[in-house]
Amino acid sequence: MAYQIESHRSGAEVVTGDAICKKKSIDLLEELGLPKGLLPMEDIKEFGYNRATGFMWLVQKKNKIEHTFRKIKQTVSYAAEVTAFVQKGKLQKITGVKTKELMLWLSVVEVYVPEALPEKVTFKTGTGLSDSFDATAFALGE
Numbered sequence: 186m187a188y189q190i191e192s193h194r195s196g197a198e199v200v201t202g203d204a205i206c207k208k209k210s211i212d213l214l215e216e217l218g219l220p221k222g223l224l225p226m227e228d229i230k231e232f233g234y235n236r237a238t239g240f241m242w243l244v245q246k247k248n249k250i251e252h253t254f255r256k257i258k259q260t261v262s263y264a265a266e267v268t269a270f271v272q273k274g275k276l277q278k279i280t281g282v283k284t285k286e287l288m289l290w291l292s293v294v295e296v297y298v299p300e301a302l303p304e305k306v307t308f309k310t311g312t313g314l315s316d317s318f319d320a321t322a323f324a325l326g327e
Contacts, residue, residue: 189268189280190233190242197235206232210243211325218274218298220306220323225252226263234271242268256322260285261293274298284308 200209206229211221213234224243231244244266253260264281271277275297282293295309298320306323309315 187266189240190244190266193235193238193240193242194233195235196237197233197240199231199233201231203227203229206230206243209234210241213241213271217271217276218303219276219296220298220320222323222325223276223296223306224263224267226250226267239270239272240268241271242266254318254322257318259318259322262290274300284310286310286314 198209200206209232210224210226210229214221214223226243226245227250228246229243230246232242234241245263247265249262249264251260251262262283262285267279267281269276269279275295277295279292279294279296283290284293291310291312291314293308294311297307297309299305299307302317304320305317306320307315307317
């Protein structure tokens with residue numbers, strides 16, 4: 186994954202330090218029309234966004250963290266590096282994010298908010314399965 190980040194670093198806005206990284210990632214999610222609590226990562230050491238290519242990344246100091254979205258009882262794992270190509274209402278080709286379904290961890294490859302249903306967030310896994318949830322479950326602090 187580090188290679189992918191390096192290949193998009195030229196021309197990207199890159200910041201370091203947990204507080205500014207969290208702010209920049211939340212600002213980007215808001216700009217894209219996605220829930221601001223979608224990436225509840227901790228101890229972030231780097232955030233980067235290349236507007237020209239639409240590529241964004243977050244690098245945590247820890248190897249990974251797990252977060253449970255209480256309203257939907259869904260546990261999500263965030264690797265040390267999380268990357269995605271972004272566009273309005275959508276994160277695509279996501280790496281580093283997995284969701285727990287029954288006893289299996291499935292890679293999340295896409296997250297989007299349908300224009301016709303802005304109150305819903307849909308998650309698509311690498312297996313082709315998808316599920317939609319109420320966007321309020323991904324509000325900041327949830």
